[in-house]
Amino acid sequence: MTASDLAIEVQGLGVRFRRNRRGRRSIKDLFSDSSRRSKPGEFWALRDVSFDVRPGESIGVVGRNGQGKSTLLKLVAGVLLADEGTVAVNGGVAPLIEITGGFVGDLTVRENVRLTAGLHGMSKAEVARRFDGIIDFAELEDFIDTPYKHLSNGMKVRLAFSVVSQLEEPILLVDEVLAVGDKAFREKCYTRIDELLADGRTLFFVSHSERDLRRFCTRGLYLDKHRLAMDAPIDEVLDRYNADYPVGA
Amino acid sequence: MTTAAVGAPGSARRYLHSLWLLSARDLKVRYSTSALGYLWSVLDPLVMSAIYWFVFTQVFHRTVGYEPYIVFLITALLPWVWFNSSVSDFTRAFNRDARLVRSTAIPRSIWVNRIVLSKGVEFLCSLPVLALFVVLSYFTDHPAQLNWGLLWIPVAVLLQTVLLVGLGLLVAPLCVLWNDLERTTKLILRALFYASPVIYGVEDLPGVFETLAAFNPLAGIFALYRVGFFADEWDPWVIGIGAVMSFLFLALGIFVFRRLERPVLKEL
Numbered sequence: 001m002t003a004s005d006l007a008i009e010v011q012g013l014g015v016r017f018r019r020n021r022r023g024r025r026s027i028k029d030l031f032s033d034s035s036r037r038s039k040p041g042e043f044w045a046l047r048d049v050s051f052d053v054r055p056g057e058s059i060g061v062v063g064r065n066g067q068g069k070s071t072l073l074k075l076v077a078g079v080l081l082a083d084e085g086t087v088a089v090n091g092g093v094a095p096l097i098e099i100t101g102g103f104v105g106d107l108t109v110r111e112n113v114r115l116t117a118g119l120h121g122m123s124k125a126e127v128a129r130r131f132d133g134i135i136d137f138a139e140l141e142d143f144i145d146t147p148y149k150h151l152s153n154g155m156k157v158r159l160a161f162s163v164v165s166q167l168e169e170p171i172l173l174v175d176e177v178l179a180v181g182d183k184a185f186r187e188k189c190y191t192r193i194d195e196l197l198a199d200g201r202t203l204f205f206v207s208h209s210e211r212d213l214r215r216f217c218t219r220g221l222y223l224d225k226h227r228l229a230m231d232a233p234i235d236e237v238l239d240r241y242n243a244d245y246p247v248g249a
Numbered sequence: 250m251t252t253a254a255v256g257a258p259g260s261a262r263r264y265l266h267s268l269w270l271l272s273a274r275d276l277k278v279r280y281s282t283s284a285l286g287y288l289w290s291v292l293d294p295l296v297m298s299a300i301y302w303f304v305f306t307q308v309f310h311r312t313v314g315y316e317p318y319i320v321f322l323i324t325a326l327l328p329w330v331w332f333n334s335s336v337s338d339f340t341r342a343f344n345r346d347a348r349l350v351r352s353t354a355i356p357r358s359i360w361v362n363r364i365v366l367s368k369g370v371e372f373l374c375s376l377p378v379l380a381l382f383v384v385l386s387y388f389t390d391h392p393a394q395l396n397w398g399l400l401w402i403p404v405a406v407l408l409q410t411v412l413l414v415g416l417g418l419l420v421a422p423l424c425v426l427w428n429d430l431e432r433t434t435k436l437i438l439r440a441l442f443y444a445s446p447v448i449y450g451v452e453d454l455p456g457v458f459e460t461l462a463a464f465n466p467l468a469g470i471f472a473l474y475r476v477g478f479f480a481d482e483w484d485p486w487v488i489g490i491g492a493v494m495s496f497l498f499l500a501l502g503i504f505v506f507r508r509l510e511r512p513v514l515k516e517l
Contacts, residue, residue: 017515078354081511092258095352102352111274118270119353121263123255 007171007202008053008076012085015071017045045071049085049228051221055170058203060217060234062241067223069206073097073173076204092120092169096160096177103160105149109140112148113163120167130166137188138162158185165192171202178212190215210238259356267355268363275367290371291378294326301326301448313449315479316391323379324478325447325471328409331372332467333438335413338364340431342421347517357510361417365410373406383478399477409470412495418502422509425516446471450479451487463487466494 019041046068053059061069074080075087077095103112113134117127135141138158143151151159157177165172178189193216197203207213213220213234220237222230224244230237256262280286302319305311314321342360343350350360386393424430445467446453454462462468469491475482 015515074351077352079351080514083511093354095354098348098352102348104346104349106278107274115270115274115349116353119267119349119355121255121258121266123266 005054006052006088007055007057007090008051008204009088010052010076010085011050011088013049013072013075013082013087014047014084015045015075015080016042016083018042044226046075046223046226047084049223051228051231053202053204055090055202056197056200057219058197058217059205060213060220060237061204061206061223062213062220062237063223064245068226069223070097070175072221072223073175073204073206076171077173089171091171092167093171093173094120094164094167094169095173096164097173097175098160103148103156106147108145108147109135109151109159110144112159116163117167120169122167134159134162134166137165137192139185154182154185161189161192165189165196170200171204172196173204175206176208178207213238264356264359268359268366271359271363272367272370275363276370279367279371287374291375294323294330294375295378297330298322298326305448313453315450315481317382317386317389317393320379320382320386320393320478321450321475322448323382324475325445327372327375327379328405328471328474329442329445329447329467330375331368332409332413333442334371335364335368336416336420336438337435338368339417339420340424340434342417343425343513343517350514351517357514358418358506361421361506362414365413365417369406369410369413393478394480396477396480398480398483401473401476405470405473408466408473408492408495411499412466412470415495415498415500415502418506419498422506422513425513426509441465441467450475450482451484452481463490464494466491466498470495 049072061072063069071080073095074097075082076089077093077097078087078089079095079097103116107115110131113131114124114127117130117134118124122130135144138155138161140151140155140159143155148156148159160177172193174193178186190212193203197216203216205213205217217234220230220232220234221228222232222237222241230240232240255266279289285292298319301322305313306318311318339361342364346360350357383393383395420430420434424434444462445465446462451459451462451468451472463486469488472482472484472488472491
């Protein structure tokens with residue numbers, strides 16, 4: 001299989017964060033190669049992560065809080081850059097990685113939809129064509145001209161999912177945002193995800209809900225201690241995760 | 250599958266599409282949310298011109314610049330406002346839209362260039378004010394002397410764009426990493442106004458300062474804007490050094506931006 005047949009190709013990925021915000025920075029950092037030295041006060045949020053994803057696969061990322069699940073998604077989405085290793089993504093990515101969808105508070109719902117869809121390469125005419133569908137799915141007909149910041153949290157998530165799931169990108173990233181919506185909307189989202197999967201999209205899914213993971217994903221990535229501990233069918237990964245961190249123990 | 254998309258991700262067409270989308274949003278917000286709208290882009294330079302015109306022609310006896318002094322002022326004040334407002338916006342280029350930056354994988358330089366572009370459009374929209382004062386000067390004792398040097402104005406716009414993009418790539422990431430720089434930049438801008446030939450011309454500077462001023466790229470750029478109205482402003486040394494300095498800032502900006510992109514994204 002050649003590299004271009006893969007949807008996502010991750011090789012020796014590592015990313016480092018500072019432990020405290022007040023860590024000292026110096027002008028010297030500008031000139032030093034960031035991938036070499038490991039400075040004090042920094043830790044590797046992810047290291048030595050390698051895996052390939054074929055188009056159409058649906059992958060669930062499992063792990064405890066703070067083990068790098070969201071960081072991995074951000075690296076795949078290209079909104080964070082790795083300190084070592086490479087991430088190669090073929091085709092665009094529709095990311096749902098911020099609970100608020102990364103919308104701008106001061107702009108209205110209408111303007112936010114146009115902006116986000118536009119930044120993902122949708123032309124003006126195309127946005128106009130899909131606009132009603134997006135609003136309809138998010139059930140926000142009465143709030144089209146409301147500033148985004150005045151929406152309730154549930155509405156924000158509905159809008160975010162609605163916009164992102166309408167993007168014609170071959171890869172969809174979803175980071176546990178679905179936990180927020182109410183049950184009826186969640187069902188709608190599940191149906192939409194099923195449609196996208198049937199359409200041959202690649203899904204990258206972070207969740208703490210075992211039910212969701214088993215429902216959508218065929219393959220699981222288990223992140224533990226900032227490394228990729230296991231890459232196997234989702235049922236095996238979940239069994240291992242439950243064995244490592246038994247509930248109520 | 251991506252029939253609806255404008256260009257492939259990473260293509261120049263997609264870059265321009267995103268750039269224009271964000272710049273147009275800035276302009277729309279600026280023009281549609283305020284009652285005065287367009288007036289805001291000309292009000293600042295107009296009020297400043299009025300003040301300097303009053304102070305230097307009515308209060309003091311002016312020895313610098315050329316007649317008509319009001320045209321001399323406005324030819325540099327309009328581009329100064331473009332420069333000043335862009336650089337002050339660079340300090341918040343990433344923080345203001347942190348959410349969008351954190352969730353949208355467009356080339357990061359767009360967050361800087363959209364400021365240069367939207368402020369540049371406002372600058373172009375303010376040029377009719379200059380034309381107005383040139384016309385008015387024909388009813389006074391000192392009409393403006395237009396010449397073919399006017400053709401240098403597009404070159405000046407281009408050079409100022411190069412300088413601003415370079416400064417933006419330099420200032421914007423640095424301000425994310427070091428908060429102090431935001432206020433430092435404001436202070437430097439205020440000093441730079443008097444250190445740049447806006448209310449005077451480079452040739453009015455005494456001795457060694459005239460040589461030093463050439464290394465301020467704004468000196469060469471403002472000279473290019475003025476040469477079409479005041480032929481004596483033509484100074485190949487100042488303009489040449491200004492052009493070289495602008496491109497040096499661009500090179501430095503690109504270098505620093507590449508180095509800092511990674512830590513900036515982690516910081517947001």
